[in-house]
Amino acid sequence: MCRILVIYHSQTGNTEKMAREVARGADAVDGVSATLLSASAAGIEDLLACDGIVIGSPEYFGYMAGMVKDFFDRTYEPARGRREVFRKPYGVFISAGNDGSGALRSIERICLGYPFKKVLEPLVAVGCVDESVLSRCRELGMTIAAGCEAGIY
Numbered sequence: 001m002c003r004i005l006v007i008y009h010s011q012t013g014n015t016e017k018m019a020r021e022v023a024r025g026a027d028a029v030d031g032v033s034a035t036l037l038s039a040s041a042a043g044i045e046d047l048l049a050c051d052g053i054v055i056g057s058p059e060y061f062g063y064m065a066g067m068v069k070d071f072f073d074r075t076y077e078p079a080r081g082r083r084e085v086f087r088k089p090y091g092v093f094i095s096a097g098n099d100g101s102g103a104l105r106s107i108e109r110i111c112l113g114y115p116f117k118k119v120l121e122p123l124v125a126v127g128c129v130d131e132s133v134l135s136r137c138r139e140l141g142m143t144i145a146a147g148c149e150a151g152i153y
């Protein structure tokens with residue numbers, strides 16, 4: 001079974017809605033099991049155990065949410081040098097009020113350090129999280145799941 005980990009933080013529910021759809025999309029792929037966790041509940045064992053990771057964050061003050069940064073702070077050192085983490089496929093999605101670029105940039109920069117392998121175009125949703133955003137989230141989840149399951153990354 002191929003495992004996709006979806007981690008996120010959300011204060012007012014927008015990123016959470018997106019995260020649920022990403023996980024739903026991944027789960028819809030045969031042979032794939034998605035785990036949806038808040039960033040605060042996720043740790044190094046979850047990171048080591050997954051075949052691909054999708055990270056979701058709101059943009060707060062031009063940066064990722066503090067709890068997403070906290071996940072990176074807690075897992076970076078224990079992940080260092082681990083072959084399970086080296087070039088692990090990852091995707092990212094952002095919910096923002098009017099921008100999102102600062103949150104995206106900060107996450108992508110840290111992901112280079114693990115290093116994870118970027119296998120999807122990031123999804124940045126500005127404003128309302130409507131059905132078209134949610135459908136793109138499902139597609140993102142399906143895409144990374146299908147790619148990991150097929151071993152193409």
Ligand SMILES: Cc1cc2nc3c(=O)[nH]c(=O)nc-3n(C[C@H](O)[C@H](O)[C@H](O)COP(=O)(O)O)c2cc1C
Pocket residue numbers: 009010011012013014015016058059060061062063095096097098099100
């Ligand atoms: C403390 C705080 C800071 C924010 N800073 C930004 C920002 O810098 N840029 C932006 O585009 N939106 C900003 N927003 C808006 C949020 O990114 C947006 O409402 C997002 O959908 C919230 O996601 P959530 O519902 O998952 O918490 C901010 C919101 C809050 C509460």
